Amino acid sequence: MITYIIRRILYSIPVLLAASFLIFSLISLSSDPLAQLRANPKFSPDTLAHLRVHFQLNRPIPVRYVYWLKNFVLHKGGDSLLTNHAIWPDIQRVMGHTAQLVLISELLAILLGVAIGVYSAVRQYSFFDYTFTTLSFLGFAMPVFLLALLLQIAFTDVYLHWHVRIFYTSGLNNPGQGTWSLDRLQHLALPIVTLCVISFALYSRFMRASMLDVINSDYARTARAKGVPEWKVIMRHVFRNALIPLVTVIALNVGAVLGGAIITETVFSLDGMGFYFVDRLSHDDLYAVMGWLMITSVFVIAFNLIADVLYGFLDPRIRYA
């Protein structure tokens, strides 16, 4: 097991390097970091040619990649083209906000998804089951931006009509309010609901299917035959085994949650990772975008790793050679 984990971690390193090289090549081949200077008439072609050499932009892509990677590691994620500062302090700030949003909404989605998935499986084909089946299909087809926007419009209109503030529809805080305040909760409630609904549809569906796989298995029947009460069979024998595949799904869902966070934060103007990314991308701040993609790739690959390791850890039937 230990050797497997070590080997799996070592395997992640070339994957990360390859992924970052792919991202670097994509961005470098399709853009020009000097574009904004080129548009400025104060810079002569000579100056631009000089800058090109100075910043190693005339070198081949693999060489430039090594320079960029070195800069990324040694200089706090590399400098942004927009602010000329290292991107890491900014990323650190926005990451905290995104973590708060994502962790709360994922926790809610997991709790709700597991509870409703289990109940739907136990009462298969009941009214309850059909209701949530329909809702989850709607959840799969619902674009994140539409849900976010509908909530935003609904609560903006509530405010405009009746002048009551239930939830704020943009921003992170009113001035002078902190990270863990009622004010923050009023700001985060709608983004949390948006992200939660999207993940919840997946988790509840998956939990239900996973429960149904196990509910009629031989060992569940054995437990029933021994006279174990039904709720105990469900909770101790079925539920625990059905939870194992869900762990993998949750860990692998991190990429989709990230995508959801980009859209949600943009709609609600939250100063998080996604908002930062879209903002920098629309300003052609290429190196901030690269650094951001690198950092998020680390997260996604780390969660892939966690999914693999946890799966083997939770399920003793899986043995690694």
Add this chain to the structure above:
Amino acid sequence: MPETQPSSTPVAAAAAGGGLLGSTDGAAAAEGLYEHGLEVKARSQWAYARKRFLRHRLAVASLIVVTAIFLTGALAGVIAPHSYSQIDLNYFFHAPTVKNAHYFGTDQLGRDYFSRVIYGIRTSEKVGLVVALLSSVIGLLVGGIAGYFGGWIDNILMRITDLVLTLPALPVLLTAAALLGQGNEWRVTLILAFFFWTPLARIIRGSFLSLREKEYVEAAKAVGAGDFRIMFRHMLPNSLGPIVVNGTLTVGTAILVEAALSFLGFGIQPPTPALGALVNEGQDNPQAWWLTVFPGLTVVLIVLCVNFVGDGLRDALDPTQRRVRA
């Protein structure tokens, strides 16, 4: 059931069983039936698949709805009451009304939203269908070559597939669309197609790995058929089910992702109307709910129906591979 059945049910079941079990049993069963003076109708695998699909009522209904929506989009020039850029100064920023056929209202420039949504459907369906087709071709080639040849080719191609799968999808697509897309629908389509081929490549690889051990492949090799002839004439038809199912579901995903890209302003740019960009117009005008609701619900309806059709097709064509379903 499309055809009338001359025989009674148990006999038909026996014939069906014979057809499924293979040639010798089938022939024996058929001879037995002829002796009893009953006719045996040959049914292809496709006939069975069609029968299974038609039994799935929700999928059939969804297919009808989605066909109707796509036809509306394809015939946008005929059906839409106005052009997508025509300005109606009498109905400026107007809520939905039957007057002058502004069923979905008008935007702040007085453009008819019903027509804009219909033209938006045309854009979305083009993107969805072309992405599904192109990505299927790429996935088929990559997965097919990897599965058929195996060895180091397989290793390299599958590592590339894994790599594309680990990239955070939406941010990478946003970056690619912002830098390479130029707001052009065909460029955005190409970018999406180059990202969506991975699931099919994996499925086809798995299927080809097992198919290449089959006797008929050996037979084809023995008579001197070339590698690509074996791959595309002999093995491909046997993995058509997963290809069709995956392609259908990709239409829905592509439409959703394109809408998200356009919503954020990096996908298809005006003047080409795209459903995602239309939804975005509602963000600045929370009082004008129709700007968000109509294009948004159109996306939901299309994707919902496409998913149901994909589910029905999966049950019909690919009974071994069951997804999470109702």
